[in-house]
Amino acid sequence: MWLAIKLAYRNLIGAGLRTWLNVLVLSFSFVVIIWMKGIMVGWDYQAKTDMTNWQIGAGQYWHENYDPYDPFTFDESHIEIPELLKSEISNQNITPMLIAQGTIYPQGRMQSVVLKGIDPTQKVLYLPSEKLDTAITALPAFVGQLMASSMKLTVGDRVMLRWRDENGTFDAAEIEIVDIFSSNVPAVETGQVYIPLDKLQQMIGLENRATIFTFNENFKKENTPDGLVLKSKDELTKAVDDMIKTKNSGQSVFYFILILLVMLAIFDTQVLSIFRRQKEIGTYIALGYTRRQVVGLFTVEGGMHAILAAVVAAAYGIPFLAWQAKVGFTMPVDTSEFGMAIAQTLYPVYGVGLVLATTCIVLIVTTIVSYFPSRKIARMNPTEALRGKIQ
Template sequence: MSGRWWKLAARNLGRHRRRTVLTGSIVVIGFIATTMTAGFVSQTFTGLRDVTVKGLGGEIRLVDPRAAGKTDDEAAAFLLESWEAVARGAAKDPAVVQAMPRLSFFGLVVKGDRSAGYLGTGTDPAMEQRASSLVEAVGEGKFLADPEADEVMLGTGLSKAIGAKAGDLVTVMTTTPDGALNAVDAPVAAILRYPIKELDDRLLYMPYRPASRLLKAEGKASSVVLLLKPGADAAEVAGRIAESLKRDGRPVVARTWLETATFYRQVKLLYVSIFFFMGLILATVVILATANTMTMSVFERTREIGTLLAIGMERGAVRALFLREGMLMALGGSVLGAILSLLLRAALNASGIELPPPPGGTHGAPLHVDFIPLAYLAGFVMMTSTLLLASWWPARRAARLDPVEAIAHV
């Protein structure tokens, strides 16, 4: 029954084609902007997530319960007693790809008569290569290879501070948990170009075993970092593993990458705020343009509205007629916007445009706009609700016209 009213609404939109096309274009552009921005932001989040997870070496970090909530300096005293047992327990979970030890320490690195403070990390070279982006940061020399070898990788800033280059011999000094001083001579395997300067000035990596010997903490680790299979829910796996290890008598605190990635959360919040603000501006533009079109339409059709009321059309039906016109414009604009958005996305993804690295990243990536079905749905809902809102007042005005005055309108 209502098909005839939709048909009439569609024909009414065709009365002033140019005006309808102009208003419809705003809807189309709004829809494209919404879906493309969502796709681009999604890609940025994915890139940022990868950078963050690779920076941490995995999605989940297991630490001793005593170290939880402490600063790195404070936590350094609380090591996991048997990291291998913890790793074995965690690796039983089907979502875990690998469990890697990390040993944090600090002290002085010396070359000749020059020394500088460092923040050291003992790690498994093979697992580190697999899980993190550190290998991409090697600027000079080669990544750590032998898990037993006394060798180090230094940040560029740190290497400059002591005048070391790849192949040079340096002395790594530290204090053991018991308070004793210990040192080891180690050749520089590689110089790293780390993207964050503050870390680049202090960064030192060495294999886990020599690091644990240096600290006199064999078998112990500051943390065990878990790399998960793609698509695994980190929070769910973390809860499962913490529970399982607790049952095994090895309580740990399992923290996901998201809990520790303050930078990621801040960047995401910033992007979401920008996206929301942009959406607000878009909605305002669409509302103003549509309200203007509808108001003009009501004004031009005043006599006709008077006639409709006179021959017995109820006020609610008059209002519904104008709202249908708004709905149709939203629907048409959204469908066309979706088609154009998909075409534009395909063209951009095929263009090979290179983007700068995401915040904290070292390498750029080709432009890729993700397909987010939810964004298309959101775009449709946003356009429809916006146009309904914009049409409401003109439609209400039309429905409240006095038929006698409306028929006499010139």
């Protein structure tokens, strides 16, 4: 085996440009696969981090009737803020939120919205709730960038808001947009208007009541208050996991194409080698190699392409991947309208497992692909091979 490795190395280095072209193609595949996988991991990480920061915190308590996908449940999804949570709310470890339906009329148009009452002093979420703590004649409100874009709203705009109180009576007031935030999390932006919690409670007639309670890492979950359901972070980010999984399987096609490229490069080289190097094969046999050993030599040569490629990939790939991890990959199109938690700039995250798994896969695939054409050598007539006669 050692001899085969030594000879394979000599043959590859001696073949010069032919070897290095293959090695470059292979190394490109290494780097691209690792980079793309890194982007997916980075996206997953970024999406979860953004969701944690902007939407779900370290977890939430939901009113047992609350279903974010069914606005008809909102009217019955509120509970008096439990005594159990009050101290943690004042410690800024939990923030309550009251959710209701409403309609706004920007520039004469009508748009159904979800009204979210949020405590202006809360520190659990990144939402700019402190902007609501202002002295203006209209009701202060802030919206996300997506909402502002679709409704053509800017800071300072006043818009009519209509809602129904607990008795079903319609009421209306003017809101003023005091801030527009950008979060990478469409779920906190699309169709949502944030107003002060106490104002919303008064507007609907649900004093001291809330729909959901978002807590941070400092909050110690002990007993779940009656009428609420604990939603863990894993549960709340499952949708993101599922989406990444779907994207990953979509990307498998791309990985397959890259691996196919690798396989083709090696397969072509091997087939060409076996045709072009008949005389050399015959010479190996004449000098005392068995045909099986020649098959082994050619297989090792193929596998060694992958090892050389890993070295070359490391040479230019490590600086490139490190640079990408630092500056990130900026999406060429505006991602805010993708409808999913994706940042404009994604920062790839690489793990040891990812690098090792990619290297192993390429190495194994290359060796297998090298072996199959090499088997032809075992059927060669050495006297014909010595004359360089194609068999």
